[in-house]
Amino acid sequence: MDRQNNILEYLDNIVNICPDKIAYANETDELSFKTVYDNSRAIGTFLHNEGRYKEPVVVFMRKHPDTIVTFLGVVYGGCYYVPIDNEMPRHRIELIFQNLNPKAVICDDSTIDSIKDFDYKGAVYHYNEIVKTTVNQAALDEIRDKALDTDPIYIVFTSGSTGKPKGVVACHRSVIDYIETLSEVLEISEDTVFGNQTPLYVDACLKEIYPTLKFGAKTYIIPKELFMFPIKLVEFLNKYKINTVCWVVPALTLISGLGALEKVVPQHLHTIAFGSEVFPIKQFNMWRKALPNARFINLYGPTEATGMSCYYIVDREFALDEAIPIGKPFKNTEILLLTDENKLAPKGEQGEICIRGTSLTLGYYNDFDRTNEVFVQNPLNTMYPELIYRTGDIGKLNERGELVFVSRKDYQIKHMGHRIELGEIEMVMNQMDGIQSVVCIFDNDKKKIIMYYVGDVTKADAVNYCRDKLPRYMVPNLVEKLDIMPLTSNGKINRLALKEKYANR
Amino acid sequence: MKALLEILEELHPEIDFETHKSLIDDKILDSFDIITIIAEVNDEYDVAIPAHEITPENFNSASALYELIERLMDED
Numbered sequence: 001m002d003r004q005n006n007i008l009e010y011l012d013n014i015v016n017i018c019p020d021k022i023a024y025a026n027e028t029d030e031l032s033f034k035t036v037y038d039n040s041r042a043i044g045t046f047l048h049n050e051g052r053y054k055e056p057v058v059v060f061m062r063k064h065p066d067t068i069v070t071f072l073g074v075v076y077g078g079c080y081y082v083p084i085d086n087e088m089p090r091h092r093i094e095l096i097f098q099n100l101n102p103k104a105v106i107c108d109d110s111t112i113d114s115i116k117d118f119d120y121k122g123a124v125y126h127y128n129e130i131v132k133t134t135v136n137q138a139a140l141d142e143i144r145d146k147a148l149d150t151d152p153i154y155i156v157f158t159s160g161s162t163g164k165p166k167g168v169v170a171c172h173r174s175v176i177d178y179i180e181t182l183s184e185v186l187e188i189s190e191d192t193v194f195g196n197q198t199p200l201y202v203d204a205c206l207k208e209i210y211p212t213l214k215f216g217a218k219t220y221i222i223p224k225e226l227f228m229f230p231i232k233l234v235e236f237l238n239k240y241k242i243n244t245v246c247w248v249v250p251a252l253t254l255i256s257g258l259g260a261l262e263k264v265v266p267q268h269l270h271t272i273a274f275g276s277e278v279f280p281i282k283q284f285n286m287w288r289k290a291l292p293n294a295r296f297i298n299l300y301g302p303t304e305a306t307g308m309s310c311y312y313i314v315d316r317e318f319a320l321d322e323a324i325p326i327g328k329p330f331k332n333t334e335i336l337l338l339t340d341e342n343k344l345a346p347k348g349e350q351g352e353i354c355i356r357g358t359s360l361t362l363g364y365y366n367d368f369d370r371t372n373e374v375f376v377q378n379p380l381n382t383m384y385p386e387l388i389y390r391t392g393d394i395g396k397l398n399e400r401g402e403l404v405f406v407s408r409k410d411y412q413i414k415h416m417g418h419r420i421e422l423g424e425i426e427m428v429m430n431q432m433d434g435i436q437s438v439v440c441i442f443d444n445d446k447k448k449i450i451m452y453y454v455g456d457v458t459k460a461d462a463v464n465y466c467r468d469k470l471p472r473y474m475v476p477n478l479v480e481k482l483d484i485m486p487l488t489s490n491g492k493i494n495r496l497a498l499k500e501k502y503a504n505r
Numbered sequence: 506m507k508a509l510l511e512i513l514e515e516l517h518p519e520i521d522f523e524t525h526k527s528l529i530d531d532k533i534l535d536s537f538d539i540i541t542i543i544a545e546v547n548d549e550y551d552v553a554i555p556a557h558e559i560t561p562e563n564f565n566s567a568s569a570l571y572e573l574i575e576r577l578m579d580e581d
Contacts, residue, residue: 228529228536228564231556254536258543260556416537460518467519472535478515 005149006172007179008075010213011037018190018216024065025240026221031065033216036072039131043073043106044140046133050104050123053143056155056365058082058097058105060115063221066127067200068209070106071154073130078143079104080152082167083201086111091428091469093118095164096157099366106130149173155365156203158303159412159420159474163427167365168203174306177358179210181330185297185311186244186271192217193268195242197227197251198417203303207246207273227251230260237266245269246299248276248417250447256286265290275299275308276417278405281318288314300326300405303419304363304374304389305355309333310403325402326395333357335403336388337395342379345396350406353395354378354388361389413442415449416473425451425476428469432457437485439493440476441502450502451476454485506571512545513567522567529561539564546570552577 011033019034031039047057057079061067067083074081082100084093103122107115115124149172157165182188188211196219198204208219220240226233234255237245252274255261272287272294279298288296301309312327329335337344337351345351356378363371378386394406411422422440429438435455442449453462459479466475486497513522516538520528528534534542542564543554552574554563563573 225529225532225561228534228539229559229561231559250536254540257540258556258559259553263556463517464519473537477537477541479518 014216039069040072041135042133044076045136046130047077048139053078056082056100058102060111061108062110082155085201168303169362169365174359178306183211190216192244193242194219195245196221197247230255230258234264241268243268244271246273249279253283256283261290270294273297277414281320298324302391306359325404350396353391353393356388418473432465448477450478508549526566529565
């Protein structure tokens with residue numbers, strides 16, 4: 001068997017097997033594998049004609065099948081895609097542009113006007129135009145011939161504690177490694193019909209995009225608005241016979257928590273993968289009761305290791321106070337639990353979850369300092385260079401030998417399926433005129449971000465500023481103005497006192 | 506109605522809920538808000554909003570939501 005070195009080989013192969021089958025669709029539009037193949041190669045040719053090569057190309061489009069085509073087109077052109085979205089606040093997009101200094105942005109009708117508002121001088125391409133380019137097969141072949149499996153495919157941005165988002169760069173090799181093992185665990189086949197929930201600007205959507213190409217499966221992009229209305233959401237799953245979902249936990253608990261499963265059951269669903277947060281067992285049991293024959297799979301992993309690194313296929317009942325394990329690493333990945341002294345944690349004891357293997361991404365774009373903090377030499381190997389990624393998550397092995405997530409080392413939290421540094425919210429708010437001091441805490445039970453501030457600013461103005469500068473999922477759910485910030489004896493902000501204040505309110 | 510407005514204003518102090526009539530259509534409320542509202546309405550009015558009543562129409566304005574709450578209270 002030929003060794004695969006490029007993610008595009010999935011598409012090159014499948015287009016010969018089922019060209020007319022639908023690959024990606026939403027409620028109104030559907031694209032066959034042939035269309036995906038033709039359109040993405042047109043975009044690749046266009047970028048080549050423009051002289052774009054081995055550089056970031058920003059894809060600023062709505063959540064739509066065409067956006068996936070554009071991603072693939074950028075890779076055909078020998079460049080790497082950087083998805084951004086209208087949902088992102090202006091300030092965040094500006095920071096991303098500063099980090100990337102991109103020379104090309106691809107827009108669609110929904111973004112072609114808003115791109116003009118940014119301080120960006122490079123080329124702007126419209127999807128509808130560039131997709132008409134005549135394919136130059138010789139040029140694409142040459143690009144492919146020169147490509148290495150260590151070349152980047154994409155950059156996705158995650159939250160950073162200094163207020164500056166970090167751009168994680170992933171290459172062909174790590175994505176192929178991930179897609180192969182993930183597909184095996186999820187038992188993906190040509191009969192798989194995915195219902196995509198996660199935004200296209202995060203690594204989570206790899207789970208649908210590439211297995212669809214590998215197997216000739218099908219992906220429906222579910223409209224974001226449906227994640228407010230549980231019955232309509234389940235009806236959508238049924239209408240399109242969706243049988244596999246890889247969703248963040250809050251999307252699943254929306255359905256169960258609001259009682260929708262008692263009215264309507266997702267009747268085709270047989271594979272439910274979830275991640276990003278701990279699944280409350282009460283909610284989880286409602287799902288298992290509604291779908292007793294489905295496979296439930298807990299996934300865990302950081303963007304920095306391409307996608308997911310560990311999995312656990314649920315095989316037993318859990319008590320209400322238990323947590324579902326994150327199980328074991330995917331094939332070709334190793335998890336090391338390291339103590340503060342950089343030694344392996346003794347069996348059953350806690351350690352930082354560190355990841356070793358091909359699935360490691362290349363690091364943060366244009367940011368060697370922050371890359372070197374977390375992509376470090378394996379301390380257990382003193383003989384030759386070997387990187388591990390330090391997740392900052394604390395884990396341990398339970399008595400069954402399964403890996404269990406314990407907590408975070410720092411102020412990072414998981415909220416609405418997104419990874420957030422509370423420090424980033426504080427950094428952004430501290431820049432607002434009139435604000436003296438800001439502290440955010442997280443209510444882990446109710447999943448609320450609470451912001452306390454001191455300053456000559458009304459609550460409404462503070463919230464408006466947040467909405468302007470931060471992604472929706474980072475906007476605090478409760479804002480309280482204080483006269484003075486409580487301090488500890490050595491002059492630091494007393495977060496514990498604020499947590500108590502919140503608990504007793 | 507006053508308690509409902511307080512619940513809504515705590516989520517979105519920047520919105521005038523007495524006049525705004527398209528909270529869903531204008532994408533003011535998102536899924537997190539909906540879940541929070543349902544939980545707090547349950548605490549405040551002691552009514553559980555059933556899944557089939559969680560529709561765009563019932564959440565588009567404070568008055569529509571209040572009508573729903575009154576209807577559910579009458580059914581008890």
